[in-house]
Amino acid sequence: MTQRPRTVFRKLDGILLLDKPRGLSSNQALQRVRHLFRADKAGHTGSLDPLATGLLPVCFGEATKIAGGLLGARKAYDTVARLGVVTDTDDAEGQPLRERPVPALGVERIDAALQALTGRIRQRPPIYSALKRGGEPLYAKARRGEPVEVEEREVEVHAFELQSAADLLDGLSGAAAPQLRLHVECGSGTYVRSLVRDLGELLGCGAHVTELRRLWVDPFREPRMWTLEALQALAERGERSLDACLLPIEAGMAAWPQVRVNAAQALRLGQGQSVAGDFRPAGSVAILDPGGRALGLGAVDAAGCLRPQRLFAWACVQPPRAPPP
Incomplete structure (x- = not known):
């Protein structure tokens, strides 16, 4: 079997606004772009679940020194909540725990539940999360079947809004997969999966995330994102074309x-x-x-x-x- 040549890394400074694809962890996506750019040092600013897509800022070289500030930045997401089913991961990647009928729901009741989850709220993160206890991620303990206790913590939800609920309005809740399309703007440490889980409880039927896309992260409110496919195509044209995708470090320091x-x-x-x-x-x-x-x-x-x-x-x-x- 022919082995691929080892990557020869180089010093590289800057910020890449990656459009993370579904199915990869944030670290897997990071390693792919690090090897494409041959960057000797790289880090991402805020994990996205494998199910999620969208903006993942990647810091190369000296830009990793400001990554901590970007981690705490305000973020925006679009998400789809599947009502009536609760899973162990609070998203579609997990195993169903229980099913309940979805009641007739109108916009007023949905909006009231969304409002109750807006502002400074107490939230319990998912047990399948990258939060660490004793130096180990919680998801590792959960996968081994160990009991996991997760404490509530205070988070900031700036906006939690209904975008679409066409199959639920006017009591039409008999759809095979009743869903809500939602928009979220939140601060550091907020889990959209937890928001959707808690929304389902307020609506009396349970819910989990089936789609999640990060739209922006401060200060990148209107990001020009790059897919892995686009970056690969640029890499084949040469590193100068690839490096032209990078933002200067100053672009990430607006906070x-x-x-x-x-x-x-x-x-x-x-x-x-x-x-x-x-x-x-x-x-x-x-x-x-x-x-x-x-x-x-x-x-x-x-x-x-x-x-x-x-x-x-x-x-x-x-x-x-x-x-x-």
């Missing part, structure tokens, strides 16, 4: 207030030293050099002093060594 520093201040920061001044606002900030290039992340204290936190490689300057005595 942080920006502060600009002069050349002397940039040098001090690059040597790990704080810079006194009247920088604003207090808290985490994106640091830009005089030309607008991002140097990394820093923190401004109450006195207006700026200190470096996670600087990019090109910002870090080693101070000269003292000559030997």
Whole structure:
């Protein structure tokens, strides 16, 4: 059997807005694009279930230093909820646990249930999730049949809205697979599967997710996404064509207030030293050099002093060594 040649990785910095296909885990999708780009370092910002499709920002190289900020960003999804069936994973990939008849449902009752799940709410994540206990994902414990206790936690649901329920309106709930098409906008740590599960309970019939697509992640509100097929086609034309898909690191830093520093201040920061001044606002900030290039992340204290936190490689300057005595 002929072995494929080993990938020779390269240093590469930037952000790819991947349109993750259904059937791959986020890590599987990440590894595919990492090998396509031959990037020596890569990470994604916020997992999507294998069933889900849509926006998966992938950070290459130095961009991985801002990935944590993107993980906490606001996100939007379209989803389809199948009513009347509860599964052990809260989606169509799992095993059915119980079935119940779907009552006659009108828009007012559906909207009231959606409203009850909007705002700051308490939510129990699915037992089949990547949350870790004792350093191990919960889904690993669940697959072994071990009992899994998941604590409720507070999450933010900015919008939970009905898009379509054509087969349920006016009491027409006798369809073979009664469904609701829904739109969700939420903050970090929110599980759409849990929202749909809890919606089904409020409606008195149970529910699970059959389709899920992530539409955007702040700050990428109108993303130009790339499919694996499109990236493969570009790779065959050469790496310059492939690299043209990448966004600069600065494109992912809109969530942080920006502060600009002069050349002397940039040098001090690059040597790990704080810079006194009247920088604003207090808290985490994106640091830009005089030309607008991002140097990394820093923190401004109450006195207006700026200190470096996670600087990019090109910002870090080693101070000269003292000559030997």
